[in-house]
Amino acid sequence: MEVITQNVVYFIVVLAIMVLLFVWAYLTGRMQKEFTTMTWVLIPVAIAINLTIGQIVLVLKLPVYLDSIGTVLVGVICGPWAGALTGALSNIIAGIILDPGWFPWFPVAAVIGATAGVMANIGYFKNWWKVVVTGFIIAVAATIVGTPISILIFGGISASGSSIITAFLLETGRSLMTAVLTTNFIAEPVDKIATSLLAFAILDGLSARYLTRFPRGENAAVEKGQQQVQLIIALVVVALLILFGIYVLPSITSG
């Protein structure tokens, strides 16, 4: 029960921060700039891409979800608020037509879109290694938001496949919080880096002229002259970070 009370406090803090950000972005007009007609028309397509590719991946039985490619796309070329809206609506609509179990995860999806947008705005969606970094940051954000939802709504073990890892960790004596956090920290980076790389490949295939129609189309302008070495270094660094995180997380949450 104590975990749940902690979570309620946590939720209220997160909600307050979001409301403040919202008011700030609204009053400064940053938010409105992201929502042109192109954005409004892109969002439904992006949601359909999320859910359809998510289903293709299920057919292929791959150990990732890849159900936020569209969310990342919108975040990058329209902006963080548009990305957040796409993510949130994606889960709400999946809840409406596929399985209502998607619904509670909408804050995670929103954070994925927002993070992608912020990273792209500071120029981190312009070549392969930067995209890997962005993917990792998205995963960290998704873990931070997803863990409390998992515990509060689903008691830590939901109907998703990765719950098996959680169950295993619980059995080895970890606390619920540690187990869920560690599970997410293993599953999320792989998924979100793959998602970001695929989104980048898609943007790379669209003409620069077409991208200018979107509010932040310039975010996807590809930097030339990069080497494969950078990509490999980025992947290795991220892999080390994940291992380090898994090692360190239990001591943080227990302390």
Add this chain to the structure above:
Amino acid sequence: MSLNRSFFVPIDSPLHRLNPLTKLTFVFAMIISAFLSVPDMAPALAVLVLLTGFIGKVQRQYRTVLLKLILPAILFMFVMQSVFLPGGETILIQVGRFDVARENVRAAFLTVSRVFVMVSSFAILLLTTHPSKLMADLTRRGLPPQLAYVIISTLQILPQMQAKAQTILSAQRSRGLDTESTFLKRVRAIVPLVGPLVFGSLVEVEERAIAIEARGFTSPRAKTFLYEVPDTRADRLIRWTLVIFTLLSLAARIWLS
């Protein structure tokens, strides 16, 4: 892959006739009470939601949703949590080397009831409310019309894209694309499947944006609505009752703890 446009069942029933906002209020009242009120409230609300489902004359469809979507997920969660949650003293039974404690079974039952209330009340709303009525009513009450556009448009685009995905999948398979064998081959299969699906629909975005602009999508004038969605006195009464109920159930939580 599901090709459902939505859950909606086009018949007439007391629930169908209610104003969409009333049903939406019901959903949120149930969810808030189930999660934030005293723990024992959740199973009671689960029963209430289950019974409500039968006023809507959508029993058959409701049962399908229950059996296909809700029950499997819920049973899985119930079993996993009963067995794997740590702690608990009163051991009921032992499954292999795992202890099933009474406390954990109780916690699992509560979580499962809450999830049931959430998912099932939403299902009732969707079974008895046409998406465009829901959106028209909410837009009239101040929801940005662009949001209504996004939701309805997604509901229409998604089945088309799923159908296209299915076509591409079978076409690529018949050309020998390997979607079954080794892990690496399946990973490589993603690109030829995703590419054709995504680029076509992204290029359509520009033309569709032009088409809806041409029809006044960004007009600053106050919108009007083709359909009038009735909102009766009974609707308002039910809504206020639900709001009061929610407040009382929150008060009960604070009072009793």
Add this chain to the structure above:
Amino acid sequence: MAIVNLHNVTYKYPLTETPALQNVNLRVKEGEFVAIIGRNGAGKSTLCYTLAGFVPHFFKGELTGSVEVAGMDASKSHLHEWVLNVGLVFQNPFNQISGAKYTVFEEIAFGLENIGVPRDEMKVRVEEAMRLTGISDLADRSPYSLSGGQQQRVALTSILVMQPKVLVLDEPTSQLDPIGAREVFGVIRTMAEQGMTVVLAEHKVEWIARFADRVVALHEGKIILDGTPREVLTSDLLLDKGFGISRYTSAARKARELGLWRQEQLPVTLEEAAEGFALTPNASPKRRCESK
């Protein structure tokens, strides 16, 4: 009274060097039916977008010169004001479905909802527009379940119901089968006959020749010919620049080389060709054609 007045218009899309339109001057009188011909990439779509306000408001880019349509000035008006006066229909019928509606009736009412037409008036206008374009029987169907030709007529109706002063059509039949194309052309003809100002970019020169008041030929972003259908469509310039021309014109041109066509004017339509050949004295075919 010119309802459309383009003066020295030059336009470049963002990130491009060559202008899509160069020094375009075009005046269209109220009630006139003007057809625009040109090869792919000649600037037909850009010209249509300019008339409909999407260039420069939607596409951004650089526009010089002045654009005035129905009393509005491109440099001063917003796109949402523009669309109240100018309606645009383009090639792909599928992409013109808003996606926001479940039935054809609702789809056509979408524009009226957006611009705040009261409910009673809305219903009357939708029904009237559907009668005009002959799609009343499709009212309750889903727009996605229709054939291309039906979808294009729904798109056309959705624009007509907004009662624009100028109707701009960018190759509205290029993606339709012959039956669908005929139905759409039928509606366009009705509108032109009822006195609406119509600007139509189109490949099908035989149809243009019969119904348009005026033809404008675009080549590499410039207007190279502007005149009556017969003047423009039989011009040798079109042949030089590789335009698609009427098969009757080609046939008569060949016949003229063989001495079988004695009229001064070349024909564009089947009727003109038949008439011309009938008037040719001694039309006995002498085979002077070298065998290949």
